[in-house]
Amino acid sequence: MDPSIHPGGSAPRDPPVHPGGSAPRDTPVVVGFDTATATTAVAVTRGGEVVRERGVGRGPDGRPRHAATLLPEIEAAISDAGGWERVGLIAVGVGPGSFTGLRIGVATARALAQARGLPLVGVGSLAALARGIEVGAGASDRPVLALIDARRGELFAALRPRAGAELSAPFVTSPEALIERVSRLAEAPLAAGDGSLRFRAQLEAGGVEVLADEDPAHRIRARHVCDLATEARAGRPDPIEPIYLRRPDAEVWRDRRERDQRADRP
Missing domain, CATH: 3.30.420.40 (ATPase, nucleotide binding domain)
Known part of the structure; x- marks a missing residue:
C-alpha cells in the first residue's frame, strides 16, 4: 500500500520518471x-x-x-x-x-x-484523477468514480456515469449518499483516489469496485x-x-468553539 494515500502515513519521494519521447526538442x-x-x-x-x-x-x-x-x-x-x-x-x-x-x-x-x-x-x-483511472486502469468502457477524502466523514467526488459520458461537476457527499446515487447506474463504477481507500469497506458493500490499494491510479x-x-x-x-465546495476546516472549528463559548456563558 502506498503510505502517502492514508492520513498519518509518510512516504519518500517517488523517483523521477524520465520516459524520453520522440517529440522534437523545440516543441513547447x-x-x-x-x-x-x-x-x-x-x-x-x-x-x-x-x-x-x-x-x-x-x-x-x-x-x-x-x-x-x-x-x-x-x-x-x-x-x-x-x-x-x-x-x-x-x-x-x-x-x-x-x-x-x-x-x-x-x-x-x-x-x-x-x-x-x-x-x-x-x-x-x-478530472485529472478520473483521467488516470480511465488510462491507467483501462476503464474507458465503464463508469468511473474519482474520490478525494474531504475529511469530516465526507468525499469530494466526480462521476462519469457511463462510457462516453461527460464527467460530472465535482460534488461533496457522504459515503451513504454516494452509494445511493451510484446504485441507480446500469453498471457498477470503478473507483479510485484516497477517498475510495478511506471508505473502501462501505463503498464495496454498496456495490462500488475500488482499485487495489497499490494501484497508482489512486x-x-x-x-x-x-x-x-x-x-x-x-x-x-x-x-x-x-474549487473548495466547502468552508475550510479551520473556519468550521472556530465557529464551533465560539458557539460553545457562548453556550457556557451565564
Whole structure:
C-alpha cells in the first residue's frame, strides 16, 4: 500500500520518471502540478510525452510537504526540459481538495505565470484523477468514480456515469449518499483516489469496485493535469479559481468553539 494515500502515513519521494519521447526538442513544453491531496504531483510534458514526473508524499510527521517541495520539484522538472525558455504553458490542479494545499498550488501557479509571462490553465483535480483511472486502469468502457477524502466523514467526488459520458461537476457527499446515487447506474463504477481507500469497506458493500490499494491510479498524476490543460486551452479555459465546495476546516472549528463559548456563558 502506498503510505502517502492514508492520513498519518509518510512516504519518500517517488523517483523521477524520465520516459524520453520522440517529440522534437523545440516543441513547447507544459509544466503541470497538483496539490489538492497529500501528494505534491509535478510533471513536464512535451508534445503529450512525459519528460519528467514525480510525486512527493507526506513527510515523517505525517503532513503534506507542498510548501517545502513544490517549487524545487518544478525547477527540477523545468531543468530536465531545457529551461523556462522551453515552457509554453503552466497547468495547475484547482481542486477540490485540501484548502491549504490548493492555496499553495494556485498561488504558486499565478506567481510563476505572471513572472514568466506564460499562459495559465486550471484543471479540476478530480478530472485529472478520473483521467488516470480511465488510462491507467483501462476503464474507458465503464463508469468511473474519482474520490478525494474531504475529511469530516465526507468525499469530494466526480462521476462519469457511463462510457462516453461527460464527467460530472465535482460534488461533496457522504459515503451513504454516494452509494445511493451510484446504485441507480446500469453498471457498477470503478473507483479510485484516497477517498475510495478511506471508505473502501462501505463503498464495496454498496456495490462500488475500488482499485487495489497499490494501484497508482489512486494518486493524481501531474501528466494528466498537463494533458487536460492542453485540451482545455484549445477551447476556452476556465478562470483560475480554486474549487473548495466547502468552508475550510479551520473556519468550521472556530465557529464551533465560539458557539460553545457562548453556550457556557451565564
